[in-house]
Amino acid sequence: MVIATCGVPPSSDSFSLARIALPAFGPSLLFGLGEGAIYPVLALSARDLGASSALAGLIVALIGIGSMMANLPAAMLANRYGERRAMVGASLLCMAAMALCLAARTPWVFGLGVLMIGLASSIFLLARQTYLIEAVPVHMRARAMSTLGGTMRVGLFAGPFVSAGLIHLMGLQGAYWAALLAFLGAGLLALAVPDLETRDRIAHRNAPHLSLAGLARAHAGIFLTLGVATALVSAIRACRQIVIPLWADEIGLEATATALIYGIMGGVDMLLFYPAGRIMDLRGRLWVALPSMLIMGASLIAIPWTAGFSALLAVSMILGVGNGIGSGIIMTIGADASPATDRTRFLGIWRLITDLGGGGGPLLLSGVTAALSLASGITAIGALGFIAAWMFWRWLPRTPPFS
Template sequence: MSASSEDFDLRRIALAAFGPSLLFGLGEGAMFPVLALSARELGASSAGAGLIVALVGIGSLLANLPAAALATRYGERRAMVGAAAFSLLALALCLGARTPWVFGLGVFMIGLASAVFLLARQTFLVEAVPLHMRARAMSTLGGTMRIGLFAGPFAAAGFIHLMGLQGAYWAAALAMLGAGGLSLAIPDLEPRAPGSTATAPKVGMKTLLREHGHVFLTLGTATALVSALRSCRQIVIPLWADHIGLDATTTALIYGLMGGVDMLLFYPAGKVMDQHGRLWVTLPSMLIMGTSLLAMPWTTGFASLLAVCMVLGLGNGIGSGIIMTIGADASPREGRTVFLGMWRQITDLGGSGGPLLLSGLTAAASLATGIMAIGGLGLVAAWMFWQWLPRRPVSG
């Protein structure tokens, strides 16, 4: 069935489109909570353990452009299979590590693999799904990853109970094996047009920068701010909870409830974007997230912080998939994979830079000042989207 037909049904390709991403997210979610603990167990200091955990993001950041080259050369499906196999090798290093730095190498490799896998999956979906359902596809892709990351720690809990911390990596290995096996077994998704496959002319980064520089500077910067907000919200909640005297169990409860709200909204958000335009979701998402962070320093206890975090989860949930959707809309047919790799590079810089900005402002002024400044970025992003985001997608 051609994806360009009006009766295209996303459910028919659900397993092929989203199954590997769900399993990959499950694998990452299984090991993320124990990375710092494993590093400490191997003798790393607290600062060293923090650096090792950060290697996931650093690896992803460094791999975005090479990932585009790999996906362009070998195809998206083979790139996903290769990323899953590379993750298994990385997990083997983590399991066999006897020093923090060997363990850190394994963690870094997982970040590299993640960039390849996610870029290949996004490119594949852009080609397979018609424009009138693109936002639903992108938001569902983001939603399945979130579900996997949320469920991963629970899936790993039984393994950890039986095997100790290493059980988390065995659980992750099973999930990655499933992701690679499913990517290998499922048929290729059908592209919408013959010219959209790997046979299309190759376009380099310099050409894309010259022809699409304005998009990168405007919408690219705005989506980088979105990424900064998302990365910072995971930091500010436990920090502010500790600041107002809440214990770790209470903080985890707040975070879990927020995550539940976040995960429930990805498909409705995509449907609204498809039917009414991207701005109908992007603008309220940024306004809600920005305002919530601005309000957080005024909370003084469990009830008020929970209320703010639930609203924050609502804002993030309705924004599920906006970075990928806007990037897909802006991407040209020729050179699409490279363009999306550059797009991910910009947004990942935002995700890495946000916590650095938060840390610097907190050190220079106060935690409340840092949180409110990050909230202000949400309002800036909302303004930028209002200025430059097309009311209707124009890409094919």
């Protein structure tokens, strides 16, 4: 199962990720760049339009809400129109969202634009994942998934730096113009990618499809075991972005020191995505999933024991290592578990489960912190890492799926 310019894959023996790097990963890099360009200024823009701090926080959260809302509809759209058209449509929707954000004069109109970004993000990522599953031979699947996750992270990391120049010239609106250009580039690259007609698709094109409820029941064992484990991964990842600045403030660090710690952690994170994918392909998914969760769980539990810049930086870098080696693990496990006959809708349910974990983690952190203390909340999130590690040890296969 490989890719060719005519849209039908050649033999897997001749396959090279490098040969398809631009069409396969270029759109994801640019899409991540667009999202990264606006993330730091969303709350500020909402405040400038008259939103309270609470409303500004809610508006930022609409990205995640929109993503969860769109997972199942995105699967049906990609199923009906194909991954390439879905990616182009998502890019156009993001460009429309940027135009709405630029034209907004009230927080509610601005919030609608932010919600559209979340909707489009879900459509784009689901279509991109499905495309790579079909395009890449199974013995290189983890490398493809980890590289997909890595390019998105690179884009998110670089986005604020790209938009900084335009913000300097144009104010906050510069970030949205930078994002609009990035989304335009992602759409144009996606437009140039051929639709795939793989052997699996040809064989199963006319196969009967279950209803969504029937599909969920048919694969309930996977969703309730590995699906829940990957939801815990999402919860931990969502919380790690909150924990660092909160604990830095708790121990009295300045904002510049906090930003430095966060940036270094992100840099360490980005360096490890390809080696992680290679290990998963050669040795099996457990070789990455297990250490990733153990390292992240232990690092989070260690954070409340830090009392200064150096200690927090060291623990945060270890946390970045744990997250970095887990790049692509959620998408890879989902790809392995997905059936050829109804892959896209299966992945829509899979993404919904993992997004629920990503939304539930911060809620758990907030609840435990309110009831006990911030240190207790961080420790509770760290404990999720050990639960996820046990679940992966219990249910994740020991060898690659093609061995």
